[in-house]
Amino acid sequence: MESRAPSDLDAYRTILGDEEIDSVRRLAAPLRGALVQHVNSTAVGGGVAEILGRLVPMMRDVGIDAHWDVMAGDARFFAVTKAIHNALHGVPEEITPSMVRTFEEVGAANLGLVRRDADFAVIHDPQPLALVSARANGRARWLWRCHIDLSDADPRVWALLRDYVEHFDAALFHLPDYAQALSIPQFIIMPAIDPFSAKNEELPEEEIQRVLEGFGIDPLRPIVLQVSRFDRLTDPLGVVRAYRLVRAWHDCQLVLAGGSASDDPEGERVLAEVREAAGSDPDIHVLALPPDAHRVINALQRGATVIVQKSLREGFGLVVTEAMWKGKPVVGGAVGGIRRQIIQDTTGFLVHSVEGTAFRIRQLLTNPGLAHRLGEQARRYVRGSFLLPSYLKQWILALLAARHGGRGVSYLEIP
């Protein structure tokens, strides 16, 4: 079955109701015909290209003249931006004066990309930051959308980028934790999921059963699931330890599903350690899946009894949003965006240790009513805040805020 993934906002009426969709359309009315140019550095692959592929058609659907352009760069430029990316994530990197020159030169070579007739120029991530030099040529308001966790950024590298960012009208971050000391307004727009994508669409019960049985998982016994890449920060070994504590009390199975780690030496090591920790326990299923196994992951999540995301560090954690959307009770590490999604005792449980994880899993396995209540509330929370139409609404608000400036409350007339 094909994923539906519509660009038409009206397709979401069945999920969000008419009043919500009408509200977004009316909000966009003051921006009807406004030319919004998004610029990033890659047309395919990666989360930014994926989200632009969804956002731009939806903006057009509500009457905004949205465009998406990709800057050009050579291998040398992308080696520099990769080093910058790593440094912003806190990885030690040396950014030399010659690397800075490359960054500036490639930016200058792309200035022709910037449309003079744009009302808004939206630059995604650090790669095209130098394009802001072109702002004097047009009338556009300039917004910088940072998709990176800057909470542990190398201050020297950030200082370099800040000189560009300060020339924008506003900066947009995923979480308040990523915001920086800047003189321009900073907006917080959390990411969202598409309920119609292969990762999230409804699946027939038979397909869920087939996927579970295909991996030797018993659909009739409780299933504890963590979906994550195999690395230290998602702590799969901690999840195995938590599972063993739970097993002393409950019959259950553990499924650890993540991307195949063939191109990541550390990932391979962690995967091997997880397999070793699992030993010969037939109720631990370690699944290294291909990157496009979206429907399989979807089926595993829908078949799970409790979903765990025991991260030690996390960005926003969209995998938690996906689990919550499926009405599952989630036990998540109290870090990054997981803290923004899980409201303790209301939409799930936040934990700080292996023991805490085990305790909460036990609590949920013992109390199906509690598990159901948390799952239902989690689904309602995601429906109200973390689906694509909400994301579009936040973007429209950001454009309006950039246009009008000010703070507090403004009254708008519908043209």
Place this chain on the structure above:
Amino acid sequence: MRPFEFHNALSLVTHTGYHADDLRSLLRGIQRTPGSSIFYHVHHSLFRRHFTAGEFMNDFARWALQSLGEETLGERLSAVDPWQCLSVREARDQLARIVTDHLGSTEYGIRVPAGKRFYFSAARTFVLPSGVTASTLSEFEAGVRRCGPDAIFHHFVTAPLRLGRRGNDFSTWLEGELGETGLAEELAALTPYDQDLYKLRDRIAGLVARRL
């Protein structure tokens, strides 16, 4: 007779630059952050649209309980009732007084790591007509049923700040334009803080339908 025009209030979260990692920086932030930030954190549960009935709690209380482990302070902060505050200044003063008193009675407090900081956010709100109007009670009932949480938030939650007294736009219109004093009083007695905005809408519509 002036028809009632339903408006939606939609908000973008902004970063104020203030953050707290212990009691003293929490107090400093409460005293200095813009009023729109106090309003946002006191009403965050409503901005989130959903919360469990009876579990309304402001962000300051939640942070004190869950991140600082300050249970007494958290309980005291959770008792700050936005319904009793007719201005943001009043809410700010109450919050600051509670934290100040607690600071005076405690010998030491912890400082949390960066990942558990409290970030003072604020709301940048745009209010716009929803396109729905009402001139009669039955049109009003239909309008309430069509309204989303963004309209309920505007007419019920932010109304006291605009009116400068406890009340809401619905009651003001029902009493002033339709002479529906009893119904206006019934609606005025509803608090937006013991249920989410969807349930509040249904209760309002139910009361109007009963009157019809």
